[in-house]
Amino acid sequence: MRTLSLTLLLLPLTGSAAVKSISTVAELQTALSSAKAGDELVLEDGTYTFNANLTCAAEGTQAAPIIVRAKNRHAALIRFNAQEGFKVSGRYWTFDGLTVEGICANDQNCEHAFHVTGHAENFVLRNSRVRDFNSQLKANATQNGSGVWEMPHRGLIENNEIYDTHARVTSTPVNKLNIDTGDDWVVRDNELHDFSRKGGISYGAFMKSGGKRGLFERNRVLCVKDFPAGDTRIGLSFGGGGTGNQYCAPAFDPAVPCSPEHTDGIIRNNIVANCSDVAVYLNKAANTRVLFNTFVGTTGVDYRYAASTGEAFGNVLTGVIRNRDSATGTQSSNRSNVTTTTFASWYVAPLKGDLTLKGDVSSLIGAAARNTLAPEDFCARARPASATQGALEHSLGDCPANTGGGTDAGTGGTTDAGTGTMDAGVVPDAGPEQNPSGDEDEDEDGGCSASPGLLPALLGLLVPLALRRRARR
Numbered sequence: 001m002r003t004l005s006l007t008l009l010l011l012p013l014t015g016s017a018a019v020k021s022i023s024t025v026a027e028l029q030t031a032l033s034s035a036k037a038g039d040e041l042v043l044e045d046g047t048y049t050f051n052a053n054l055t056c057a058a059e060g061t062q063a064a065p066i067i068v069r070a071k072n073r074h075a076a077l078i079r080f081n082a083q084e085g086f087k088v089s090g091r092y093w094t095f096d097g098l099t100v101e102g103i104c105a106n107d108q109n110c111e112h113a114f115h116v117t118g119h120a121e122n123f124v125l126r127n128s129r130v131r132d133f134n135s136q137l138k139a140n141a142t143q144n145g146s147g148v149w150e151m152p153h154r155g156l157i158e159n160n161e162i163y164d165t166h167a168r169v170t171s172t173p174v175n176k177l178n179i180d181t182g183d184d185w186v187v188r189d190n191e192l193h194d195f196s197r198k199g200g201i202s203y204g205a206f207m208k209s210g211g212k213r214g215l216f217e218r219n220r221v222l223c224v225k226d227f228p229a230g231d232t233r234i235g236l237s238f239g240g241g242g243t244g245n246q247y248c249a250p251a252f253d254p255a256v257p258c259s260p261e262h263t264d265g266i267i268r269n270n271i272v273a274n275c276s277d278v279a280v281y282l283n284k285a286a287n288t289r290v291l292f293n294t295f296v297g298t299t300g301v302d303y304r305y306a307a308s309t310g311e312a313f314g315n316v317l318t319g320v321i322r323n324r325d326s327a328t329g330t331q332s333s334n335r336s337n338v339t340t341t342t343f344a345s346w347y348v349a350p351l352k353g354d355l356t357l358k359g360d361v362s363s364l365i366g367a368a369a370r371n372t373l374a375p376e377d378f379c380a381r382a383r384p385a386s387a388t389q390g391a392l393e394h395s396l397g398d399c400p401a402n403t404g405g406g407t408d409a410g411t412g413g414t415t416d417a418g419t420g421t422m423d424a425g426v427v428p429d430a431g432p433e434q435n436p437s438g439d440e441d442e443d444e445d446g447g448c449s450a451s452p453g454l455l456p457a458l459l460g461l462l463v464p465l466a467l468r469r470r471a472r473r
Helices: 006-014 025-033 340-346 454-472
Strands: 019-022 040-043 046-050 054-056 066-070 076-080 084-088 093-096 099-102 112-117 124-126 129-131 137-140 156-158 161-163 174-180 186-188 191-193 201-208 215-217 220-222 232-238 266-268 271-273 280-283 288-291 294-296 300-304 309-313 320-324 328-332 347-349 354-357 423-426
Touching: 019 025, 025 040, 025 046, 025 054, 076 084, 084 099, 099 112, 161 174, 201 280, 280 288, 300 309, 320 328, 340 347
Parallel strands: 019 040, 040 066, 046 076, 046 423, 054 084, 066 093, 076 099, 084 112, 093 124, 099 129, 112 137, 124 156, 129 161, 137 174, 156 186, 161 191, 174 201, 186 215, 191 220, 201 232, 215 266, 220 271, 232 280, 266 288, 271 294, 280 300, 288 309, 300 320, 309 328
Antiparallel strands: 347 354
């Protein structure tokens, strides 16, 4: 009896992935709803306007992620007049080179450009501009149909420009990257700037809710850059403002305190500037390393509460590194209480995050031993054994062009798609959502439910079948 080879059995499955050119709102909606592992959705230059969210529930794989990208970087402008934009609940989705903008008349109504939930592991956002949402990214656990909490692990946020064009007027939190639960997230080479909540507290980015091994590296965080801002502005954080116990991994139990909020995090080689409060806030953040950063025009670094432990090493900062409320962080080889006048004598525009050299920084060079957890600098250059304090290794000169801190992400503004670009249309308003997602710490769900992809299941059935048939020959 003739049998089909394993290769032939797999052809209909792997051959279904496609590169799809997208030029209208309707085409993008259809492509997202019918997406398969390996699909690449390429958006033509133009403006795509939506009054409802876009669901991304299909399952990609490590070998075949689902990619949504602009044909020409930043020239596909996606505008949302909706509480959320892309609602991602499937694994292995990548968004690349897009410009995403919130256009709600009321800030309260534009919450997230990307809401990543449940088992949406290995989410990637890179090379994009995202502006004018209360939290451009929200990631959080959700319960599946069996009541088991699932978390979006291993996200990557890389080389983006994320900002607002005005202070947000909203009762909900304002945090440009709001990563609640999920382990092994990496936030790298981004520029976060101009974030402010009128009458409240805002953060550039945080990870919390029981996550582990988060990494912030080589980011440029400017609390104030292009527009004046008031109120309280904090740069980076593990722990943020805390989490309701019932939404905290791993217990998700109202009776179990959320402590620590984050474990084994690293903040290295970042530039944080012009913040009204601390550059780094560590709230119940266990074993956290703050290594070789430059913090200009902030009040410094706070380790807070007994669960906060770790080490601050090799940093240069305005303000101080301190333990509060029984925290026990250690510190060495840092240079604290550097005035903004001194920073201005060293660098071209330090409060704007421009650390191009103009003065004598010899006192910083060779002042700290190289640390194995921070082997490179802000420009991704290898540090020598005797390293420079701060984010840049000054013994190697200024950074090469287009390195570090989202330098390829552009300079802000709203001219991304160019003048006279095609309008791809407007999707009709789908009406109010049944379960709109707030951005409270107690946010339980708000993401779309995802069904497991067919490809892994079919492979599991077909591979053993093919092998058994081969063995009988």
